[in-house]
Each structure stands twice: as C-alpha cells, then as structure tokens.
Amino acid sequence: MTEQHEPSTRRQSLLEILGTFWAWIFLFLLIVVFSVSSPVFFSPFNLQNILANMSILTIIAVGQTFVIISAGIDLSSGWVLGMVSVVAALSLNAMPVGTPLWLALILATLVGVMAALIAGLVNGLLIARLNVPPFIATLGMFGIARGVAFLLSGGMPVPVRTEGLGRVGNGYLFYFHPKAGWSFLAPPQGLVQADMRQLLGVIPNAVIFMLILLIIAHLVLSRSRFGLHTYAVGGNKEAALRAGIPVSRTLIS
Known part of the structure; x- marks a missing residue:
C-alpha cells in the first residue's frame, strides 16, 4: 500500500511546488531564453x-x-496614474520662477496624491457604500480619469520647465x-x-x-x-x- 501511494504523494508535492513557485519558474525560463538569444542581455x-x-x-x-x-479589482489605476502625472506636471509649471526644486517636488507630489486620493475615495464609496461591483465602479473611473487627463492636457504632452527635474526622475x-x-x-x-x-x-x-x-x-x-x-x-x-x-x-x- 505504501509503495502504491508514494508516486501519488510525490506527484502531489510536485504540483504544490509548481503552484507555489510557478511565477519564479517562468521568470527563470524567460531569463534563460533571453540570455541564450542575446549575449548582451x-x-x-x-x-x-x-x-x-x-x-x-x-x-x-x-x-x-x-x-x-481584499478580493477586489481596479481597472482605473492606469489612467488614474496618467491623470496624476498631468496634474503634477501642471502644478510644477504653475510654481513661481525660482522655487527650490525640493519644494516644487513636494508641492507637486502632494497635489498629485490628492488627485489620486479623490479618485480612490470615489471608487471606495461606490463599492463599499453603494455596493457597486468593483469592475463597474473602476471601469467608470477609468473613463473619468482618462477624460480629466485629456481635458487638462488638451490631448498633448505637458512639457515640464522645472530645472533639475530630469536629474531626479532619470x-x-x-x-x-x-x-x-x-x-x-x-x-x-x-x-x-x-x-x-x-x-x-x-x-x-x-x-x-x-x-x-x-x-x-x-x-x-x-x-x-x-x-x-x-x-x-x-x-x-x-x-x-x-x-x-x-x-x-x-x-x-
């Protein structure tokens, strides 16, 4: 009996290992493939x-x-990030000339975080208080954030004129x-x-x-x-x- 159950137990253990570490295994295989295909990888x-x-x-x-x-889903995160980027860029451009870089970054970050918090609060209230399914609520915020980003930017990239900003981000x-x-x-x-x-x-x-x-x-x-x-x-x-x-x-x- 013990010998008959050993292959089944080993197979189950192998499946458990694959189920737990499948992402790392897949990443390792990707690294191997790209390393073989390109010597500069x-x-x-x-x-x-x-x-x-x-x-x-x-x-x-x-x-x-x-x-x-928390067993939810958020479809709006990508465009909320886009909206926050536009808001932060416009905030930087609105700073008076000569504003220290550290102060401009802190203020623009706070404005961007506030914009993200408002979007998150609306999503949370719709889901938690009004029992709107997360898929529907965040899909609606997806469109709202996208529209706000396009309205604020005019559908064009927002160039940031703050000196020294490139040294921080890049x-x-x-x-x-x-x-x-x-x-x-x-x-x-x-x-x-x-x-x-x-x-x-x-x-x-x-x-x-x-x-x-x-x-x-x-x-x-x-x-x-x-x-x-x-x-x-x-x-x-x-x-x-x-x-x-x-x-x-x-x-x-």
Whole structure:
C-alpha cells in the first residue's frame, strides 16, 4: 500500500511546488531564453534599463496588490496614474520662477496624491457604500480619469520647465567615470561633453523609489492592523464583519 501511494504523494508535492513557485519558474525560463538569444542581455546597462522601465509598473502593481488581497479589482489605476502625472506636471509649471526644486517636488507630489486620493475615495464609496461591483465602479473611473487627463492636457504632452527635474526622475544613485571616479547623486564635476560618453550611471533613482515603496507596502501588509484587516476582508468578508472588522472603511481605504 505504501509503495502504491508514494508516486501519488510525490506527484502531489510536485504540483504544490509548481503552484507555489510557478511565477519564479517562468521568470527563470524567460531569463534563460533571453540570455541564450542575446549575449548582451546580462550586461549591466541592459539590466538597469529593465529595472528602470519596470519600476513604474511595479509601483502600480503595489497599489493593485492591496485591491486584489481584499478580493477586489481596479481597472482605473492606469489612467488614474496618467491623470496624476498631468496634474503634477501642471502644478510644477504653475510654481513661481525660482522655487527650490525640493519644494516644487513636494508641492507637486502632494497635489498629485490628492488627485489620486479623490479618485480612490470615489471608487471606495461606490463599492463599499453603494455596493457597486468593483469592475463597474473602476471601469467608470477609468473613463473619468482618462477624460480629466485629456481635458487638462488638451490631448498633448505637458512639457515640464522645472530645472533639475530630469536629474531626479532619470538620474542615478551613483555615477562612475574612468578618469573622475565615483560620485553620489550627480555626475563628477569638471567633465566635458566628450567625457560624458564614458559616464556610467549605477542604480537608477526610479528603482530606489520603487524599493522604498515596496518596503513600506510590505510593512503595512504584514505589521499593521490595516494590513491584517485587508487580508481578513479578502479571505471572507462576512466573517470579517462578524469579527468586528470595519469592512467598509477597509475597502474605502
């Protein structure tokens, strides 16, 4: 009997491993395929480009994680991000000439966060208070955010005139030059245009922002009462309600 059950047990264990780590297995296979097809795939420059490009998607995915854990869905996140980008860009352009870069960034970020909070609050009220299905509520906000973004921008890209902004969004944590050596946050001083070809940026700033947000989200989900409530609501909304968890407030948050 024991010998007959051993293959079945091993097969079940293998299926459990695949079910748990399928995403990592798929990622490993992708890395193998691209490494074989292109010899420069594992170059530092290419890996940094991949990290920088995925950082924005990861930031959106962090927000979606809270929604999915609570057994919801949000179709509006992409265009809410677009609307927030337009609002923040217009806020930067509205700053008086000579405003310090750090102050302009803080104020524009606060305005953008307020715009995102308003969109999220509307979604939360529709879903938690009016019992509108998340699919319908967020699909409606998808159209609203898209319309607001187009109205504010006139359907055109919004150029930002704030000096030094590119160093924050497109800059690197460290810079290295064969002659000037290492520098922090800014390229080494005294480099001419010809030397810039040899300048290497190490760790994009966007990746740092992404990592900070990931750490904060992890701590909120694993260490805070709100995180525990989010898991409880997603697991069984009725049981969470009977346990005294404020389900509506958790969904709105």
